[in-house]
Amino acid sequence: MTKSEQWQQHLNLWHASGLSQVAFCQQHNIAVHNFQYWRKRLSPKTQLTKTKALIPITLTSSAPARLRLGSQVLIELSAEALPDLLLALNDRGLLYASA
Structure with missing residues (x-):
């Protein structure tokens, strides 16, 4: 059994126990910081961010393309330059891409 599988078992037991993280760790002689590390590492949200996928796009005009990155960055460039930037x-x- 891998270390990830062992920690996933701990996390499953914790969820089923209804205990706080600290109480569960005390009961099972586990360091709380290790528990929290593995909880974050094995969380579904963390797994999603590790999965990378390109989103297919189709350009239909020669108008400038705008690419928004978060709320702070907006990149505007010619549609012809967009594929190179994305690559x-x-x-x-x-x-x-995130789900």
């Missing part, structure tokens, strides 16, 4: 962002691990 560069993807190559650097900066481009991903």
